[in-house]
Amino acid sequence: MTEATHFYQAFQPAHYELYLAINRANKTITGKTTITGEAKQTAIALHQKYLKVSALQADGQDVPFTIDDPAEAIRITLPQSGKVTLTIDYTAPLTDTMMGIYPSYYEVDGVKKQIIGTQFETTAARQAFPSVDEPEAKATFDLAIKFDEQPGETIISNMPEIREENGVHYFDTTVRMSTYLIAFAFGDLQNKQTTTKSGVKIGVFATKAHKPNELDFALDIAKRSIEFYEDFYQTPYPLPHSWQLALPDFSAGAMENWGLVTYREALLTIDPDNTSLETKQRVATVIAHELAHQWFGDLVTMKWWDDLWLNESFANMMEYVAVDALQPDWHIWEAFQTLEAPMALQRDATDGVQSVHVQVEDPAEIDSLFDSAIVYAKGARMLVMVRALIGDDALRAGLKAYFEAHKFGNAAGADLWTALGKASHLDVGKIMQSWLEQPGYPVVTAAVVDGKLTLSQQQFFIGAGKDVGRQWQIPLNSNYAVAPQIFAEKKVTLGDYAQLRKENGKPFRVNVGNNSHFIVQYDEQLMTDILANVDQLNAIDQRQIIQYLRLLAEGRKNSYGNIVPLLPRFAASHSAIRDLNALFRVAGDLKKFVAPDSDAEKQLQA
Structure with a gap:
C-alpha cells in the first residue's frame, strides 16, 4: 500500500491523555501519552522528535514499532484497523531552543530564575508528546503535569486546573483542537x-x-x-x-x-x-x-499549512479593525497604510516573489512560509480589499456562517470565500483566485485617449521583470460610478472624459481609500487635476499619491524629477501620514542622484 502523505489519513485521533513529569534541575521530561482514535489501516505513524520511546502498546498489547528520525515519526504496525487505544511511554530532553517545552530565564534582584513555557507551532508539539502533529488532526486533550514544584509557584494551561493530587496538576478536558495550540507554563x-x-x-x-x-x-x-x-x-x-x-x-x-x-x-x-x-x-x-x-485559526483551523496565509492575514486585518473600534482616536488605519501597505507593495513588485498561496509539505518549507511582507502584509491587504468590496454587514454575516459551519473543525480558503460570497452575492472566490495564486500586482493606467477616459492593467515591477500577461480581478473603488466594480479586462473605455468630469464635479480617481492591492499611473491631465484639488483628499489618500509616484519612479514608469516640485506641498501638511515617512523615503531615493555637498543636494535638503 502506498504510504499516506499525511499521518492523519492513516490514523485519526479523537482524544489524548497526556501525562508529563518535568524536572528542571535535570532538564528531563518523562511522559506517558494515551491516544484513542481510528486506524484506517494497519500501518500507521505518529510524529515524534527527540523522543526516546521505551514502550508502545495498542489496546494493552505490545505492538511492533520503529523510530524513523528523518521523517520525525514512530512507525507502528497494528494487528487490525479500526478503533484503537495507543499508549506510549517515553523520555525527552528539556532544551534551550525556545521550541517544544523549554525554560525561559530572567533575574529578580540579581538572582537568576526560570519559568517553563511552550511553543508548538508549527511542528514542535511532537517534541513534547507523540501525536499526529498536523492541523487537521483535531482531538480533545486531558493534560496532567507534575514538576519539581516550589512553594508559591503557579501553573496554567489552555483550560482551568480542576484538581491537584500527589503533586500532579490535572486540567479540564479541552475542546476539539489542533496539537500546535496546546500550551502550558509554570513558575x-x-x-x-x-x-x-x-x-x-x-x-x-x-x-x-x-x-x-x-x-x-x-x-x-x-x-x-x-x-x-x-x-x-x-x-x-x-x-x-x-x-x-x-x-x-x-x-x-x-x-x-x-x-x-x-x-x-x-x-x-x-x-x-x-x-x-x-x-x-x-x-x-x-x-x-x-x-x-x-x-479564526483556533475555533476554525486550516486543513493544512498551505492555508497558513489565511490565518495570519485575517488576524492581521482584524487587529486593525478591533483596535480602531477600541481606540478610534488612534486612527490606527493610518498605521496600516504606513506599515503594511508599503511593505507589501515593495516586496510584491519583485519578479520571482512567491504567491500568497503556495503548496507545502516539509516542515522546513512550512517555516519558510512566514514571509511577513507576503503572508502578513499582502495577505492582510487581500482581506482589507474584500472587506471594502463587500462591506461589514456582509463580512460579519459571512463570518458567522463560516464559524457555525466549521467550528471545532477545519476549513480551506475556498470555504471562507463561499461563505462571504453567499452573504454578499458576489463571486468572491473568483476574484480572490487571481490575487492568491499568482505573484505580483498590477499598475492600472488611467489616461485620456482621444478624449475618452480609459483604463488598462499590467503587472508592475521594480527592477527587472518579465511580463507574462497576468491579469487580476481588480476592485476599482472609483469615485466615478461609470467605472466597473471589478476591472477584469486588459483595457476598458469609460466614456467621454470632459462630459464625465462635468457630471461628477471632481477629479477622477480609483482605489479610493487605498484598500486594494494595486497602484495607479494617472496621465498628466488627470494627475494635474488631482493635485489641483489635493487639499480635499483625506490623509490616507494624500499619502497614496506620494506612494504611487515613488513606486512608479522606482519602477521607471515616472521620473523623480516630476516628484520634486510636489514635495513642498505635502511637507506643509500637519498629518503624520501624509507623510513624513513617505517624504523621507522619496528624499532618500532622490539623494542617490545628486552629488554630495552639491547645490542640488542643498536644494533637496531645503
Missing part, C-alpha cells in the same frame, strides 16, 4: 484578572521582575478585544478563560495558543504612564491579532 508568576460582559475570565501573567502596573494595559486591551470579537463575529468565545502570558525568552512575537496566548515581554508588559503612544499601539495590535485567532 513564580504574578497575575491580574478581570471578567468580560459574557463571563469570560481574562488574565495577564508575567514574572515578578515586572512591576504590577505593567500588566494593566494588556489586561484592559485583552478584555475589550474579546468583547469586541464576540460582537463582531456574532459567535461566543468558546473557552472559560483567556490568559495572556509574557515569556522572557520567546522566539516569535506572540503565539495564539487557545486560551493561553504567549508573548514576548515587550509586546505585553508596559508601564502605561511612561510608554509612547506608538508602543501602546504596537502592544494593542499584537494582543488584538492573537485574540482574533481564537476564532
Whole structure:
C-alpha cells in the first residue's frame, strides 16, 4: 500500500491523555501519552522528535514499532484497523531552543530564575508528546503535569486546573483542537484578572521582575478585544478563560495558543504612564491579532499549512479593525497604510516573489512560509480589499456562517470565500483566485485617449521583470460610478472624459481609500487635476499619491524629477501620514542622484 502523505489519513485521533513529569534541575521530561482514535489501516505513524520511546502498546498489547528520525515519526504496525487505544511511554530532553517545552530565564534582584513555557507551532508539539502533529488532526486533550514544584509557584494551561493530587496538576478536558495550540507554563508568576460582559475570565501573567502596573494595559486591551470579537463575529468565545502570558525568552512575537496566548515581554508588559503612544499601539495590535485567532485559526483551523496565509492575514486585518473600534482616536488605519501597505507593495513588485498561496509539505518549507511582507502584509491587504468590496454587514454575516459551519473543525480558503460570497452575492472566490495564486500586482493606467477616459492593467515591477500577461480581478473603488466594480479586462473605455468630469464635479480617481492591492499611473491631465484639488483628499489618500509616484519612479514608469516640485506641498501638511515617512523615503531615493555637498543636494535638503 502506498504510504499516506499525511499521518492523519492513516490514523485519526479523537482524544489524548497526556501525562508529563518535568524536572528542571535535570532538564528531563518523562511522559506517558494515551491516544484513542481510528486506524484506517494497519500501518500507521505518529510524529515524534527527540523522543526516546521505551514502550508502545495498542489496546494493552505490545505492538511492533520503529523510530524513523528523518521523517520525525514512530512507525507502528497494528494487528487490525479500526478503533484503537495507543499508549506510549517515553523520555525527552528539556532544551534551550525556545521550541517544544523549554525554560525561559530572567533575574529578580540579581538572582537568576526560570519559568517553563511552550511553543508548538508549527511542528514542535511532537517534541513534547507523540501525536499526529498536523492541523487537521483535531482531538480533545486531558493534560496532567507534575514538576519539581516550589512553594508559591503557579501553573496554567489552555483550560482551568480542576484538581491537584500527589503533586500532579490535572486540567479540564479541552475542546476539539489542533496539537500546535496546546500550551502550558509554570513558575513564580504574578497575575491580574478581570471578567468580560459574557463571563469570560481574562488574565495577564508575567514574572515578578515586572512591576504590577505593567500588566494593566494588556489586561484592559485583552478584555475589550474579546468583547469586541464576540460582537463582531456574532459567535461566543468558546473557552472559560483567556490568559495572556509574557515569556522572557520567546522566539516569535506572540503565539495564539487557545486560551493561553504567549508573548514576548515587550509586546505585553508596559508601564502605561511612561510608554509612547506608538508602543501602546504596537502592544494593542499584537494582543488584538492573537485574540482574533481564537476564532479564526483556533475555533476554525486550516486543513493544512498551505492555508497558513489565511490565518495570519485575517488576524492581521482584524487587529486593525478591533483596535480602531477600541481606540478610534488612534486612527490606527493610518498605521496600516504606513506599515503594511508599503511593505507589501515593495516586496510584491519583485519578479520571482512567491504567491500568497503556495503548496507545502516539509516542515522546513512550512517555516519558510512566514514571509511577513507576503503572508502578513499582502495577505492582510487581500482581506482589507474584500472587506471594502463587500462591506461589514456582509463580512460579519459571512463570518458567522463560516464559524457555525466549521467550528471545532477545519476549513480551506475556498470555504471562507463561499461563505462571504453567499452573504454578499458576489463571486468572491473568483476574484480572490487571481490575487492568491499568482505573484505580483498590477499598475492600472488611467489616461485620456482621444478624449475618452480609459483604463488598462499590467503587472508592475521594480527592477527587472518579465511580463507574462497576468491579469487580476481588480476592485476599482472609483469615485466615478461609470467605472466597473471589478476591472477584469486588459483595457476598458469609460466614456467621454470632459462630459464625465462635468457630471461628477471632481477629479477622477480609483482605489479610493487605498484598500486594494494595486497602484495607479494617472496621465498628466488627470494627475494635474488631482493635485489641483489635493487639499480635499483625506490623509490616507494624500499619502497614496506620494506612494504611487515613488513606486512608479522606482519602477521607471515616472521620473523623480516630476516628484520634486510636489514635495513642498505635502511637507506643509500637519498629518503624520501624509507623510513624513513617505517624504523621507522619496528624499532618500532622490539623494542617490545628486552629488554630495552639491547645490542640488542643498536644494533637496531645503
